[in-house]
Amino acid sequence: MSLLAGFLAAIGRVVLGWLAATGRIALFTGETLLHMVRPPFYFREFGAAVLNVGYFSLPVVGLTAVFTGGALALQIYSGGARFNAEAVVPQIVAIGMVRELGPVLVGLMIAARVTSSIAAEIATMKVTEQIDALVTLSTHPMKYLTVPRVLAGLITVPVLVGIGDIIGIMGGYLVGVNRLGFNPASYLQNTVDFLELRDIISSLVKGAAFGVIATLMGCYFGMRSGRGAQGVGAATKSSVVAAAVLILAANFLLTQAFFFQ
Amino acid sequence: MITLDNIHKAFGPNKVLQGVDLTIPKGESMVIIGGSGTGKSVTLKCILGLIQPDEGTITVDGQNAAKGDREAFLTRFGMLFQGGALFDSLPVWQNVSFRLLRGALKRPKSEAREIAIEKLRRVGLKPEVADLFPSELSGGMQKRVGLARAIAADPEIIFFDEPTTGLDPIMAGVINDLIREIVTEMGATAMTITHDMSSVRAIADHVAMLHDGRVQWTGPIAGLDTADDAHVQQFIHGRATGPIAAIR
Numbered sequence: 210m211s212l213l214a215g216f217l218a219a220i221g222r223v224v225l226g227w228l229a230a231t232g233r234i235a236l237f238t239g240e241t242l243l244h245m246v247r248p249p250f251y252f253r254e255f256g257a258a259v260l261n262v263g264y265f266s267l268p269v270v271g272l273t274a275v276f277t278g279g280a281l282a283l284q285i286y287s288g289g290a291r292f293n294a295e296a297v298v299p300q301i302v303a304i305g306m307v308r309e310l311g312p313v314l315v316g317l318m319i320a321a322r323v324t325s326s327i328a329a330e331i332a333t334m335k336v337t338e339q340i341d342a343l344v345t346l347s348t349h350p351m352k353y354l355t356v357p358r359v360l361a362g363l364i365t366v367p368v369l370v371g372i373g374d375i376i377g378i379m380g381g382y383l384v385g386v387n388r389l390g391f392n393p394a395s396y397l398q399n400t401v402d403f404l405e406l407r408d409i410i411s412s413l414v415k416g417a418a419f420g421v422i423a424t425l426m427g428c429y430f431g432m433r434s435g436r437g438a439q440g441v442g443a444a445t446k447s448s449v450v451a452a453a454v455l456i457l458a459a460n461f462l463l464t465q466a467f468f469f470q
Numbered sequence: 471m472i473t474l475d476n477i478h479k480a481f482g483p484n485k486v487l488q489g490v491d492l493t494i495p496k497g498e499s500m501v502i503i504g505g506s507g508t509g510k511s512v513t514l515k516c517i518l519g520l521i522q523p524d525e526g527t528i529t530v531d532g533q534n535a536a537k538g539d540r541e542a543f544l545t546r547f548g549m550l551f552q553g554g555a556l557f558d559s560l561p562v563w564q565n566v567s568f569r570l571l572r573g574a575l576k577r578p579k580s581e582a583r584e585i586a587i588e589k590l591r592r593v594g595l596k597p598e599v600a601d602l603f604p605s606e607l608s609g610g611m612q613k614r615v616g617l618a619r620a621i622a623a624d625p626e627i628i629f630f631d632e633p634t635t636g637l638d639p640i641m642a643g644v645i646n647d648l649i650r651e652i653v654t655e656m657g658a659t660a661m662t663i664t665h666d667m668s669s670v671r672a673i674a675d676h677v678a679m680l681h682d683g684r685v686q687w688t689g690p691i692a693g694l695d696t697a698d699d700a701h702v703q704q705f706i707h708g709r710a711t712g713p714i715a716a717i718r
């Protein structure tokens with residue numbers, strides 16, 4: 210009996226912990242939004258964040274997309290062969306990349322590359338009292354650290370997703386044309402004809418949402434870091450896990466909202 | 471004038487401050503002494519609002535420090551952190567003139583840089599240091615950059631958390647003179663934490679000793695040597711035995 214009670218209590222604690230964390234993250238998000246619309250604005254920090262979140266992520270996004278697009282073409286071809294549907298490769302690559310894999314993979318790569326670095330950087334600043342120093346220098350850490358990074362995520366990740374979509378489709382095209390014997394012109398024509406505006410908009414909206422999630426989680430867990438090197442490590446790990454899970458959850462909800470309304 | 475009235479602060483079971491009462495008169499230099507881990511740094515952070523006290527009130531010139539516009543309140547302060555707390559993503563000169571490059575006290579870049587170099591000179595650092603990054607400096611140099619940052623905007627109230635720790639005796643002397651100068655010439659109110667008794671004598675108008683979460687003794691520097699308090703006597707003579715336990 211007491212064993213059961215202990216077990217239930219443990220589950221209850223976990224659930225309460227989750228609820229509390231959800232509340233704190235919601236508050237943090239609200240606070241970020243509030244600081245976004247109130248001066249001062251730190252343009253230099255924003256510029257640096259755009260470079261770090263967006264520009265320097267281009268190589269990893271490009272590589273991820275090109276390999277995924279290529280593999281997708283092979284899979285669809287071999288899978289499609291089971292019911293004589295090899296010809297749909299261009300259409301399915303396009304829809305798969307633009308609607309789903311482009312945004313999700315870019316989002317996850319950003320979580321791995323950007324969320325972790327933001328969390329580790331801010332957590333180290335916290336541990337070495339740099340955040341306290343910012344406050345004493347009349348600079349709000351939310352305005353100086355969080356807002357520029359989250360804005361950079363909001364603006365640059367959709368662009369990265371757009372680039373990832375195009376490169377992914379090119380990966381499929383290269384495999385389709387060179388390996389699977391598709392006609393180059395009709396491959397491209399099929400892709401362009403098949404995609405709808407809604408596919409592209411959903412892709413970019415997902416990118417914006419994932420960009421916000423990834424950067425916000427980095428800032429949130431960094432700011433809440435515990436003390437010492439262990440605190441920094443734990444903050445980094447939690448931020449990446451939370452960002453990845455939230456990106457996948459948001460992806461489900463957005464897909465539902467865009468295509469099943 | 472800064473007053474602390476019955477300040478309490480605990481971290482979990484660790485009761486650090488247990489009723490600190492202290493007054494720092496305007497334009498004077500208060501030095502806080504006390505054993506390691508007695509809550510000296512925590513006291514400074516409470517005044518700045520970086521740590522919320524559990525109980526008690528802090529007023530600065532009669533105004534409650536916890537209320538009102540924090541950013542405006544903090545523009546009156548300068549703070550040297552015990553660990554330096556330099557921004558490692560910025561070069562030294564931008565660290566020093568951080569406050570002059572943004573916000574209410576913003577001024578042109580070239581002017582901010584000149585001020586930074588002048589403040590660096592005052593803490594005994596050459597202009598060449600200005601373009602290095604904090605990670606390229608020795609511990610004592612970082613401390614002095616932190617000091618230069620604390621005084622860069624000529625604040626009215628300056629807190630120094632162990633300004634001479636890790637410095638050679640000559641540099642420590644330079645810093646002691648500088649703190650004294652800032653108080654006498656600029657009329658700033660200073661609060662300095664130090665373990666270095668020669669620093670205490672060089673800097674202080676008043677001394678307060680923190681022990682067991684309270685102010686054990688406070689008085690003018692002239693009264694320190696003759697203080698009728700066994701804790702103070704043990705501390706200033708550095709005796710291993712006495713009322714202050716060696717293991718804390």
Ligand SMILES: Nc1ncnc2c1ncn2[C@@H]1O[C@H](COP(=O)(O)OP(=O)(O)OP(=O)(O)O)[C@@H](O)[C@H]1O
Nearest residue numbers: 481484486504505506507508509510511512513552
């Ligand atoms: N953020 C914090 N969280 C938990 N405990 C803390 C925190 N800051 C300080 N403490 C604890 O408060 C106590 C006093 O710390 P404080 O840094 O004020 O000491 P100090 O008097 O400045 O010592 P020292 O002379 O060694 O610098 C210590 O026991 C420390 O562990």
Ligand SMILES: [Mg+2]
Nearest residue numbers: 510511552631
């Ligand atoms: Mg200390």
